[in-house]
Amino acid sequence: MFKGLVGLVTGGASGLGRATVERLVKQGGRVVICDLPTSTGQETAKQLKENVAFVPIDVTSEQDVKNALQTTIDKFGRLDVVVNCAGVATAQRVYNFKKDQPFDLKSFQKTIEVNLIGTFNVIRLAAGLIGKNAPDADGQRGVIVNTASVAAFDGQIGQAAYSASKAGVVGMTLPIARDLAKQGIRVVTIAPGLFRTPMMEMLPEPAIKSLEASVPFPPRLGHPQEFALLVQSIIQNPMLNGETIRLDGSIRMQP
Numbered sequence: 541m542f543k544g545l546v547g548l549v550t551g552g553a554s555g556l557g558r559a560t561v562e563r564l565v566k567q568g569g570r571v572v573i574c575d576l577p578t579s580t581g582q583e584t585a586k587q588l589k590e591n592v593a594f595v596p597i598d599v600t601s602e603q604d605v606k607n608a609l610q611t612t613i614d615k616f617g618r619l620d621v622v623v624n625c626a627g628v629a630t631a632q633r634v635y636n637f638k639k640d641q642p643f644d645l646k647s648f649q650k651t652i653e654v655n656l657i658g659t660f661n662v663i664r665l666a667a668g669l670i671g672k673n674a675p676d677a678d679g680q681r682g683v684i685v686n687t688a689s690v691a692a693f694d695g696q697i698g699q700a701a702y703s704a705s706k707a708g709v710v711g712m713t714l715p716i717a718r719d720l721a722k723q724g725i726r727v728v729t730i731a732p733g734l735f736r737t738p739m740m741e742m743l744p745e746p747a748i749k750s751l752e753a754s755v756p757f758p759p760r761l762g763h764p765q766e767f768a769l770l771v772q773s774i775i776q777n778p779m780l781n782g783e784t785i786r787l788d789g790s791i792r793m794q795p
């Protein structure tokens with residue numbers, strides 16, 4: 541189905557990103573995994589064999605992302621799809637009155653830096669490469685998929701930084717889609733609910749259980765493969781553009 545397609549997946553060593561890499565490869569695509577040097581990207585690429593390459597990057601670095609794009613060209617000759625999954629989760633009260641301590645500003649900045657600015661950094665540099673593709677019969681040159689979160693809309697206590705970063709991703713989706721429309725590049729954001737990944741497993745099990753029980757249907761955490769399935773649908777459906785899609789079993793998170 542994706543024979544000839546070349547993808548670049550940030551955060552591709554783990555969780556939702558990894559499931560996306562696996563699906564793209566299973567459908568015949570070739571993929572560059574971009575993740576931190578400390579991640580399991582190298583092992584993941586080895587397991588998935590010759591159609592996958594790993595480039596250690598920090599998404600916030602211009603030089604790192606340029607290197608990843610150069611490797612994509614050197615190894616696979618083109619770039620059709622970017623999936624931005626790299627992200628970090630933080631939880632802290634705006635002011636901890638028990639400890640008389642304000643939210644750590646560096647932590648707020650880091651969350652915005654990785655989740656919002658990192659996503660934008662990858663989009664702005666990758667767009668230049670995707671835009672060089674010859675257009676298909678519909679005029680399309682490629683697709684960019686971003687990952688926000690339902691926390692962009694109903695963030696819980698402690699999620700000020702995380703929600704702000706993800707709301708930024710939602711907010712820039714339409715203007716970037718409009719901006720890149722002339723070039724035939726679509727931009728779509730997924731806002732996942734709760735998915736069982738290493739990020740989610742950082743929460744204490746009782747918190748996971750209570751969150752799980754608050755999903756109307758199906759009353760469970762999502763499987764990363766279900767995220768990857770939506771990425772595939774977005775790539776396949778040319779009318780999806782400039783939109784954020786919630787993928788959440790209709791959860792609306794409580795305070």
Ligand SMILES: CC(=O)CC(=O)SCCNC(=O)CCNC(=O)[C@H](O)C(C)(C)COP(=O)(O)OP(=O)(O)OC[C@H]1O[C@@H](n2cnc3c(N)ncnc32)[C@H](O)[C@@H]1OP(=O)(O)O
Pocket residue numbers: 629630631632633636688689690691696697698699733734739740751794795
């Ligand atoms: C990854 C994704 O993209 C998907 C998601 O967003 S999944 C949702 C993730 N949610 C989170 O990460 C929640 C983050 N928040 C927290 O972990 C904690 O609120 C916190 C660590 C920031 C603060 O903890 P704390 O200051 O120790 O608060 P704590 O003493 O536990 O609780 C204080 C009060 O707030 C309530 N509370 C704290 N966290 C809560 C929560 N997540 N939901 C509901 N109530 C909460 C407690 O019930 C308690 O209530 P009362 O004292 O009024 O009875």
Ligand SMILES: NC(=O)C1=CN([C@@H]2O[C@H](COP(=O)(O)OP(=O)(O)OC[C@H]3O[C@@H](n4cnc5c(N)ncnc54)[C@H](O)[C@@H]3O)[C@@H](O)[C@H]2O)C=CC1
Pocket residue numbers: 550551552553554555556557574575576579597598599600625626627628629654658687688689690731732733734735736737738739740
């Ligand atoms: N798991 C969930 O329930 C949800 C996850 N999300 C979002 O989905 C995305 C993927 O999350 P998960 O797979 O759950 O988490 P994960 O923690 O399993 O994977 C995130 C990956 O991003 C990488 N990463 C972090 N900072 C990076 C940086 N600066 N540069 C390059 N790579 C970096 C990590 O090394 C890791 O491999 C994140 O953006 C997250 O915020 C959104 C909603 C729900």
